[in-house]
Amino acid sequence: MNELPVVVVGAGPVGLAAAAELAERGLEPLVLERGTHAGAAVAEWNHVRLFSPWSELVAPAAGRLLAAIGWSGPAADTYPTGSEWAESYLRPLASALGDRVRFGAEVVGVARRGRDRVVDSGRDDEPFTVHVRAADGTEERIAAQAVIDASGTWPTPNPLGGEGLPAIGERAAVDRIGYRVPDLGDPVVRARYAGKHVVVAGSGHSALTALVALSGLAKESADTRISWVLRRGSVGNTFGGGDADQLPARGALGLRARAAVESGLITVLTGFRTETVERDEDGRLSLISSAGQRLDRVDEVVTLSGFRPDLGLLSEIRLDLDPTLQAPVALAPLIDPNVHSCGTVYPHGAKELAHPEKDFFLAGMKSYGRAPTFLAMTGYEQVRSIAAELAGDHEAAARVELRMAETGVCGGAGLFDEPEDTASAGCCAEVLPLAAAAPQRGRTS
The missing domain is CATH 3.50.50.60 (FAD/NAD(P)-binding domain)
Incomplete structure (x- = not known):
């Protein structure tokens, strides 16, 4: 042996x-x-x-x-x-x-x-x-x-569906749904997202990276719209520890994503767990949550849920x-x-x-x-x-031979789903409140 x-x-x-x-x-x-x-x-x-x-x-x-x-x-x-x-x-x-x-x-x-x-x-x-x-x-x-x-x-990326399995219609819409951070430095990829309504789903570092990149595209192309869909009930600690993060580049990423949201380049929808993906006669998508909320006229979805x-x-x-x-x-x-x-x-x-x-x-x-x-x-x-x-x-x-930096994200879904939860303060910098658009029932253009 x-x-x-x-x-x-x-x-x-x-x-x-x-x-x-x-x-x-x-x-x-x-x-x-x-x-x-x-x-x-x-x-x-x-x-x-x-x-x-x-x-x-x-x-x-x-x-x-x-x-x-x-x-x-x-x-x-x-x-x-x-x-x-x-x-x-x-x-x-x-x-x-x-x-x-x-x-x-x-x-x-x-x-x-x-x-x-x-x-x-x-x-x-x-x-x-x-x-x-x-x-x-x-x-x-x-x-x-x-x-x-x-x-x-x-x-094996996680699906868009909020139950851990693909949403109804997700597989059929795979031509409009990506599961990786898009490379906007590639002219072909950039053209795919420029001037479109793009939905980013996810709350981790990959999602923040995509939001920062797409917000830059939105500054150059006024017709580009970005919606950020979160399953959790509030933005909470999603942006991480900021200046208190022991990995400065990670903290900076969160701060840049926060700035993009606060500038109005990104519309935030919280408490949205996708259950169904529909395609209209123009080929655009609608995302419907398990609570019946809708996000319509979506051109592209970037799913970054782990x-x-x-x-x-x-x-x-x-x-x-x-x-x-x-x-x-x-x-x-x-x-x-x-x-x-x-x-x-x-x-x-x-x-x-x-x-x-x-x-x-x-x-x-x-x-x-x-x-x-x-x-x-x-x-x-x-x-x-x-x-x-x-x-x-x-x-x-x-023997332990490594001293870890503190993580910039204190928690994922689960306990952090509820808007009133304040347990995310942890060891990181204070998390400031951020106004977010709650998903509405009926149609959202």
């Missing part, structure tokens, strides 16, 4: 950091990535600038590996775009790992050799079998002593997941957006990420399940601890 590799699923920031940590401890990693290059998912939001500086985006073991081959990182206090992160760090890191990273290798299943999830006998004595499908359709099985699934949640893990490939692995968040049970209380406030997402590692399936771990964004506000630093600490645990260094695995 010890001669087998530790398979890491995904060649993103956390997956490659895991490989560097494993290699540094004398374990042989094998990273399997279905894309054609490192950071394939990051490349899909290449135009978005991160609110973490370079000093927080290079994993410690990865930095040491790169330094050994003469890599010199960008200025520590600058903020890269997704494209810059991938090109200046992730791809050189994958190159430094060499043939320990395989591209065009999609993991379609993980199991114990000769055992389905029901069988107890001899389970822990058998290696994992990782079922892999290549781009040409050929399949193989790779034996592994341990598996770290760092495949992320990017391929992501969820794809657990289908783990159907034969024994997981211990929180029933609400789909995150590891021991981790869930630390990240639950219904109850946690700023600063309560403590660094965590192998102990919190363990499952009944010995030597199997979820890491990175996928470990958060449906919880938001994940930071790269968190993932780097996760895999440092996991690698130590797999190497038998239990003391290092249990």
Whole structure:
């Protein structure tokens, strides 16, 4: 068993950091990535600038590996775009790992050799079998002593529908509904949204990023209208900690979004949970809420309501997941957006990420399940601890080696749905009231 590799699923920031940590401890990693290059998912939001500086985006073991081959990182206090992160760090890191990273290798299943999830006998004595499908359709099985699934949640965005499932008519209107921050620097994309009525649905950092970008478009094109649809009952702490945010770029994003709303460029509708999407004779959309509210004559919808893990490939692995968040049970209380406030997402590692399936771990964004506000630093600490645990260094695995900045968003939906809720003050800056347009019954042009 010890001669087998530790398979890491995904060649993103956390997956490659895991490989560097494993290699540094004398374990042989094998990273399997279905894309054609490192950071394939990051490349899909290449135009978005991160609110973490370079000093927080290079994993410690990865930095040491790169330094050994003469890599010199960008200025520590600058903020890269997704494209810059991938090109200046992730791809050189994958190159430094060499043939320990395989591209065009999609993991379609993980199991114990000769055992389905029901069988107890001899389970822990058998290696994992990782079922892999290549781009040409050929399949193989790779034996592994341990598996770290760092495949992320990017391929599975949450739907527009307010119940966690697509709204009625959402799938039929997919030509008018996007689930990513639009790249308005692309002339074709810009033309799609210019002069149109655009609805942004969501309350996280991606939604704020889209609002800021679209408000700039609205300044240039007077016919551009932006509606911001929120499921929660009030804007509340959506803009985050502002100047008190320990990640200044994240605080600045919230302040810019607030300014765009207060300038009148964005109409805010709260308490709107989309139930139905209708298309009129002109091809424009109407969004109807579960309470019968309507938002009519919509040209484009940008849905940015978070992501969820794809657990289908783990159907034969024994997981211990929180029933609400789909995150590891021991981790869930630390990240639950219904109850946690700023600063309560403590660094965590192998102990919190363990499952009944010995030597199997979820890491990175996928470990958060449906919880938001994940930071790269968190993932780097996760895999440092996991690698130590797999190497038998239990003391290092249990040690906390990361001090987190306070989060700028104190909570998600849940308790923050009610307009009268004031629990969001937490550790962040005071949240000032913001007038918002309540969705009205009947037609809204």
